[in-house]
Amino acid sequence: MKKIIGLVAALALVLALGAWAAFRSSPAVQDAVVARAAHAAIARGSQMPAADDSLRVLLCGTSSPMPDRAAAKACTIVVAGGQWVLVDIGPEATENLNRWRLPIARIGTVLLTHFHSDHIGELGEFNMQGWAQGRRDPLQVFGPDGIEQVVGGFNAAYAPDRAYRHAHHDHGKGLMPLAAGEMQARTIAPFKAGEAPQGRRSVVFERDGLVVTAIEVDHRPVTPALAYRFDYKGRSVVITGDTVYYPPLVAAARGADLLVSEGESHALLDIVAGEIAKTGDARLAGVLRDTASYHLTPVQAAKMANEAGVRELVFTHIAPPIPLRPMAVPWLRGVREARPDGVRLGHDGLTATIPLDGGPVRFETLRE
Ligand SMILES: [Zn+2]
Ligand SMILES: [Zn+2]
Structure with missing residues (x-):
C-alpha cells in the first residue's frame, strides 16, 4: 500500500513539474490559462437574485x-x-x-x-465605475444639508478624469456621455x-x-x-x-x-x-x-x-x-x-x- 501511495505521489509530482514547464515555456499555454480564468470570473455573474x-x-x-x-x-x-x-x-x-x-x-x-x-470617501470612485460600466443617467446622491458641497467637491475633483475617459471611450457614439458622469x-x-x-x-x-x-x-x-x-x-x-x-x-x-x-x-x-x-x-x-x-x-x-x-x-x-x-x-x-x-x-x-x-x-x- 505504501509503495502505491509513493508511486502516485511521484507521478503527481512529475505531472505538476511537466505542467509548470509547459506553462513557463509556452506563451500559447499561458494565454489559454488566462482565457480560462477570465471566462470563469466573468461567467459567474451577479449572485444577487x-x-x-x-x-x-x-x-x-x-x-x-x-x-x-x-x-x-x-x-x-x-x-x-x-x-x-x-x-x-x-x-x-x-x-x-x-x-x-x-x-x-x-x-x-x-x-x-x-x-x-x-461614509463618503469612495463616492467619486463608485460614480466613475458605474458610469464606465454603462450607467446612462447621472447618479442621484441624496443627503441632508451640505450634500451640494460634498457632491460638488467630488465632481470638481473628478472633472479631469471625466474628460479623459469621455475623450478615450465615447468614440463620438455616446458610449460614455459626459452628462452621465457628473453626479x-x-x-x-x-x-x-x-x-x-x-x-x-x-x-x-x-x-x-x-x-x-x-x-x-x-x-x-x-x-x-x-x-x-x-x-x-x-x-x-x-x-x-x-x-x-x-x-x-x-x-x-x-x-x-x-x-x-x-x-x-x-x-x-x-x-x-x-x-x-x-x-x-x-x-x-x-x-x-x-x-x-x-x-x-x-x-x-x-x-x-x-x-x-x-x-x-x-x-x-x-x-x-x-x-x-x-x-x-x-x-x-x-x-x-x-x-x-x-x-x-x-x-x-x-x-x-x-x-x-x-x-x-x-x-x-x-x-x-
Ligand atoms: Zn462612521
Ligand atoms: Zn460618523
Whole structure:
C-alpha cells in the first residue's frame, strides 16, 4: 500500500513539474490559462437574485474608520423589486462590488447618512465605475444639508478624469456621455447643518412601492446625521448610520424586520487606546477615546432593537475591528443577555433576504 501511495505521489509530482514547464515555456499555454480564468470570473455573474419576491439587503462594507483588512468602510445596499439603492460609500467598498460582480451600473441612487469620510470617501470612485460600466443617467446622491458641497467637491475633483475617459471611450457614439458622469446632489429637507437633532422624519422618495424615510439621529457634533428606513410591500429595514442611543430612532424603527446597526465596543476601544497611550501617542489615544461619545455600544443597539420590536439585528461599522473570530466574544459581551435571539455580527458580503410572503429573514454570504 505504501509503495502505491509513493508511486502516485511521484507521478503527481512529475505531472505538476511537466505542467509548470509547459506553462513557463509556452506563451500559447499561458494565454489559454488566462482565457480560462477570465471566462470563469466573468461567467459567474451577479449572485444577487433578481426575482421580486423579497426585500434584500447586502452589507458591502462593515468596518469603522479603524484599519481592517477583511472589511471595507460603511456601505449597505438595499434591493427592492428592480430598484437598487446604496446607503453610504466608504473607502474600499467599490472593490467589493466589483469583486462580487454586482451590476453597479444599475445603482442610480445613493443615500448618505452623514459626511464623515468613512461614509463618503469612495463616492467619486463608485460614480466613475458605474458610469464606465454603462450607467446612462447621472447618479442621484441624496443627503441632508451640505450634500451640494460634498457632491460638488467630488465632481470638481473628478472633472479631469471625466474628460479623459469621455475623450478615450465615447468614440463620438455616446458610449460614455459626459452628462452621465457628473453626479447630481439632492438635498433632503428639512434637516439643517448646525441644528440640534429633533428626531424628525422625512420621506426621501416613494417609487414603485418602495418608501424611503430619513430619520434624524444624534451623532453630534455631526449635524445633520440621518438613519434610513425602507418599507417595501409590508417588509422593512432600518439602517442606523452613526448615532448614540436615541429614542426617536427606536420609534422610527418600530416593527422593522431588520435593523442594520453600527456598533462600537467602548470597553475594547478603551483597551486599544490605553495601549496606544503606552507608546507615547497620547494624542491618538485621545482621538480614539473621543469616538465613544457619539457611537452606539453593541448592548445599546441590542436594547434599541428590543424596544423597537425588530425581528433581526445585524451589526455593521464594527469598532474596534474583530481580526479573529474568538474576539467576537468580548465584542459582544452583554449582548446575548440583552437579546438572546435575532442578533448577529455582519461581515462584508452578508446578505439578508426578507421574503414578501412574511417568512423569516434568511442570511447568506456572497462568494468572490
Ligand atoms: Zn460618523
Ligand atoms: Zn462612521
